[in-house]
Amino acid sequence: VAIVTNRYTATPIMIPAPISPRAKPRAIRRPSTASRPRTASWTATPSRKSSRPTELYRSARCSSEAEKYAEASTRGRCRSAGTFVRQSNVAAMSQAATARTIVAPLSKRVAVISDVHGNRHALDAVLDAIATEQPDELWCLxxxxxxxxxxxxxxxxxxxxxxxxLAGNHDLVVLGALSIHDFASDAAAAARWTQxxxxDDAREFLTGLEPSSHRDGVDLFxxxxxxxxxEYVLDEEAAWWTLNATSQPLVLVGHSHVPLAIELEGDELGGGLARGGTTVxxxxxxxxxxxxxxxxxxDGDPRAAxxxxxxxxxxxxxxVxxxxxxTQAEMREAGLPEPLAARLREGL
Structure with a gap:
């Protein structure tokens, strides 16, 4: 984790440190069998079981970085395994990585958004900017x-x-698919208000969503x-596991609210925080x-991403x-927790 100064407010903030501070990606140690992640938290209803190959769904644990972020916003611990996340061992994961087939890369121009969180003004600004780019498709994580x-x-x-x-954890909790008690107090209060x-039409739309998908040579979670x-992908272990548990040239994730660009070439992992204007x-x-x-x-930048x-x-x-x-005025008018409104100005 790096402590930096928010250039907009001069407030010290904590953001994930780059996975590699050098131009050349550095090699990282593969997780040992002894440190194999614990099982994760998602419990699927029969209607939400995925048809994706079992080897994509690995057992999980909260990394130290994810724990810090989760403790401040959503959750701070791992819980029992559900049917959606399948357990696997390191040997099986390595075999899957060795045997994976890289298919043709993305063939369309695509705009990708994530973590809208009921902020219509931010969404409108982003969609206006996207419209000028004239992408072929829009994906939401x-x-x-x-x-x-x-x-x-x-x-x-x-x-x-x-x-x-895709469906996110906040979408699922308002549908009753996750326990509201697994959310921090402000997030839980906002979830109860949202419920x-x-x-009915919004509920129906959310009900039809899944937390993962595959499209045109891309895995999405x-x-x-x-x-x-x-799971928050904020450190090199979480990034390594996700890249090695998937088979496509490109993997897209959301959830952390932190823009990232990470690359894996052989056993070497590099990259980190991707500020506005970054191209990869x-x-x-x-x-x-x-x-x-x-x-x-x-990530310390309050602008929509x-x-x-x-x-x-x-x-x-x-x-943008x-x-x-x-948005802050509307949150206060609705009686949502003040810290949720205040953090928007800080980009935290």
Whole structure:
């Protein structure tokens, strides 16, 4: 973790340190069998069981970084295994990685968003910026609701515009698919409020979503490959496990609200925080990207974030301004916890 100064507010903040501080990615030690992750938290109903290959779903544990972020926002511990996340051992994972087949890379121009969190003003600003890019498709990595004051509007807008959308943990808790007691107090209060105002059409849209998907040579997860709902990919161990548990050239994750660009070439892992304006070549190494958050950024930059994928060429990270004070005013009017409103100005 690095302590830096928010250039917008001069506030010291903590962000994930780059996985490699040098230009050349450094080799990392593979997790040993002794340190194999514990089982994860997601419990699937029969209707939510995935048809994806079993080897994609690894047992999980909270890394120290994920623990810190989760403790401050959503959850702070791992819980019992569910049917959605399958247990695996290191040997099986290594065999799957060795045997994986890399398919043709992305063939369309795609805009990627994540973690809207009921912030309609941020979503509108991002979609306006995306419209000027004229992408072929729009993908959303989940968490349309929670924290913010306009969950119904955000669900309707994403339903109307997105070609693919995942379910996030905040979406699932308002549907009753996760226990609200597994959320921190402010997040739980926001979830209860969202449950009380969620319209039937928004609920129906969220009910049809899954926390992982596959599209056009890309694996997509709200959290990670081994725990699609809960795990934060914020350190090199979590990144290594997700990249080695998947088979595609490109992996997209959300959930952490921190934009990331990570590459794996052989056994060497490199990359880290991807600020606005960062571009990443898509040729060569396999990559894991996080577009950052539309509605509640946590990297010290309060602007809304999105990612643009150019087919077989590059990924570009973008940030856009939006009227934060309007969202804050609506949150206070709705009676949502004050810390959730205050953090928007800080980008935390």
């Amino acid at each position: 989940g968490d349309l609701v929670g924290y913010g004051p306009q969950p119904n509007e955000c669900c309707r807008v994403v339903a109307a515009h997105a070609d693919l959308c 009380s105002v969620l319209a 709200h959290g990670s490959a081994r725990d699609p709902v809960w 070549a898509l040729e060569g190494a396999r990559r894991l990207l996080n577009p950052g958050s539309v509605g509640q950024p946590r 999105y990612l643009l994928l150019e087919p077989e060429r590059r990924a570009a990270f973008h940030r 301004d939006y009227p934060i004070e309007r």
